[in-house]
Amino acid sequence: xxxxxxxxxxAQIGEIKPIEGADNIELGIIQGWNCIIKKxxxxxxxxxxxxxxxxxxxxxxxxxxxxxxxxxxxxxVKTVKLRGVYSECLIIPIEFAxxxxxxxxxxxxxxxxLMDTLKIYKYEPxxxxxxxxxxxxxxxxxxxxxxxxxxxxxxxxxxxxxxxxDDVEITRKIHGTNARYGxxxxxxxxxxxxxxxxxxxxxxxxxxxxxxxxxxxxYGSHNVEKGSDSQGFYDIDVWRTVADxxxxxxxxxxxxxxxxxxxxxxxxVIIYGEIYGPGIQKNYDYGLKELTFTGFDIIIDNQYxxxxxxxxxxxxxxxxxxxxxxxxxxxxxxxxxxxxxNNFVEGTKIPHExxxxxxxxxxxxxxAKVINPDYLIYGEKHNVGDSH
Numbered sequence: 001x002x003x004x005x006x007x008x009x010x011a012q013i014g015e016i017k018p019i020e021g022a023d024n025i026e027l028g029i030i031q032g033w034n035c036i037i038k039k040x041x042x043x044x045x046x047x048x049x050x051x052x053x054x055x056x057x058x059x060x061x062x063x064x065x066x067x068x069x070x071x072x073x074x075x076x077v078k079t080v081k082l083r084g085v086y087s088e089c090l091i092i093p094i095e096f097a098x099x100x101x102x103x104x105x106x107x108x109x110x111x112x113x114l115m116d117t118l119k120i121y122k123y124e125p126x127x128x129x130x131x132x133x134x135x136x137x138x139x140x141x142x143x144x145x146x147x148x149x150x151x152x153x154x155x156x157x158x159x160x161x162x163x164x165x166d167d168v169e170i171t172r173k174i175h176g177t178n179a180r181y182g183x184x185x186x187x188x189x190x191x192x193x194x195x196x197x198x199x200x201x202x203x204x205x206x207x208x209x210x211x212x213x214x215x216x217x218x219y220g221s222h223n224v225e226k227g228s229d230s231q232g233f234y235d236i237d238v239w240r241t242v243a244d245x246x247x248x249x250x251x252x253x254x255x256x257x258x259x260x261x262x263x264x265x266x267x268x269v270i271i272y273g274e275i276y277g278p279g280i281q282k283n284y285d286y287g288l289k290e291l292t293f294t295g296f297d298i299i300i301d302n303q304y305x306x307x308x309x310x311x312x313x314x315x316x317x318x319x320x321x322x323x324x325x326x327x328x329x330x331x332x333x334x335x336x337x338x339x340x341x342n343n344f345v346e347g348t349k350i351p352h353e354x355x356x357x358x359x360x361x362x363x364x365x366x367x368a369k370v371i372n373p374d375y376l377i378y379g380e381k382h383n384v385g386d387s388h
Contacts, residue, residue: 003113004153007055007077008120010094010112013046019083027085032156036080036087049092049114052154053079053376054123057090061118064100065092072380076123079376086373088156092118142225145184146218147299149272155357155368162331162368167360169307170327170339173369174294175284175353175384176276178222179239181248183256184268186216186230212257215268217249242275242293251318265301271318272297284384286345296323296356304362326355340372351375 001009015029019036028037030050042048051057055077062068062075067090072078079088098104101117108114115121155161162168216229219239226239243249248271256269273295277288286292295314298305305313314322326339336357343352351374359366378384 001111001157004158005151006113006115007052007122008115008118009050010047010108010110011050012110013042013044013048016044019085022083031159033089034086035089035091036082037091047094049094049097051077051090051120053077053088055120056123058119061100074123078380079373081377088373143184143187143218145267146182146225147270149178149180149222150364152367152369155370158368161366164330164332166331168331169325169358169360171356172324172326172352173354173356174274174276174323176274176280179275180270180272181219181243181252182268182270183215183217183252185214219243238275238291242291246293246320255318267301270299271295282384283382294321294323304364306362307358307360340370351378
C-alpha cells in the first residue's frame with residue numbers, strides 16, 4: 001500500500017464467494033475488505049478502485065455510479081449486512097474511474113493511493129474551536145515536541161502485517177475521545193526563565209525550583225493542544241476535568257523527574273489514552289455515570305514504549321488505568337476474530353467498536369485496528385458519534 005491509511009486505493013479482487021440464498025449477488029473479497037457485488041460483474045484478479053467505510057464520495061462521482069442513495073449522510077460509504085454477510089466498501093470499476101477523472105491513459109497499479117486523484121477523503125468530525133470564556137482570543141503556538149498520536153491503519157489495508165511468528169498485545173478499542181498529556185521541553189523558553197536558570201547555575205540558589213524550568217505540562221485532544229504551563233490553558237473541558245480527576249499533572253511530573261534523574265530524558269514524556277463516558281459519544285457511554293480515562297501508549301523522547309512496559313508504567317508507576325488487555329501471545333486469525341465478532345459491551349447488546357493489535361515491541365509498523373462491522377451498523381442506526 002502506498003498509503004496504509006488510504007480510504008481509496010487500487011486493489012485486486014482476491015476471491016469471489018457465493019452468498020447463500022442469493023441469485024443475483026455474490027461476495028467479493030479485496031485485501032480483507034468485503035463487498036457485495038452483482039453476480040458475474042467481476043472476476044478474481046481484476047484490478048478495481050476500492051473506497052472503504054467512511055470514505056467521502058464526491059456527489060458528481062456517486063451520481064455517475066448511481067449509488068448516491070446508498071451512501072450515508074455526508075456522502076460517506078457505509079457498512080451494511082445483507083443475507084448474513086457484510087459489505088464494508090464500495091468498488092469502482094477502474095476504467096470508469098479513469099474516464100471520470102480524465103486519467104484514461106494513466107496506468108494505475110495495485111496499492112496506488114487515489115484519494116487525491118478521485119477527490120475522495122476520509123470523513124473527520126469538524127474540530128470545535130475553543131476560546132476563553134471572556135471572549136479573548138489568544139495566539140497559541142503549539143509545541144512541536146507534543147506529538148499527535150500515531151494514526152495506525154485499518155488492518156484490512158495491510159494484509160499480512162501479522163503472522164503467527166508475531167508476539168502481539170490485543171486490546172479493546174474504546175470509543176470516546178483521544179487525550180494526550182505530557183511533560184515536554186518548552187518550544188520557547190521565556191527570557192525571564194532563562195535568567196532564572198542562569199542564576200541557579202551560577203549561585204545554586206533555587207536549584208530545586210528552577211532545575212526543571214526548560215520543561216512544561218501540556219494537554220490536548222488528538223489534534224488540538226488545549227494549553228500549557230508556559231502559555232496558559234483554555235477553560236475547564238473534558239481533558240482538564242480528567243486531568244484533575246486522576247491527578248495526571250502531579251503524577252507525570254513525579255515520573256518525569258525520577259526518570260530524568262535515573263535514565264535521562266531529553267525531549268519529554270507523553271501519555272496517550274481515551275476519555276469516554278457520558279457526553280462524549282452520542283448513544284455510546286458504556287453505561288458510565290462519570291468521565292473515565294484509560295491509557296494505551298507512552299512516548300519517551302519520540303520512542304513508543306514496548307507494550308508490556310507501557311502497561312506496567314500506567315498501572316504500577318503512574319497509578320492510571322490501562323486499556324483492557326484481551327490477549328497476549330502469538331497472533332492468529334482465529335484469535336483475532338474471536339475478539340471482534342459477537343463482542344458486546346458488558347450487560348448489553350451494544351457491539352464493541354473493535355480491537356487494536358500491536359506488536360509487543362511497540363513498533364509502529366506493526367500496529368493496526370480492526371473495527372467490528374456490527375458496531376458500524378449499530379452506530380449508523382443509533383446515530384453514534386463517528387469512529388476514529
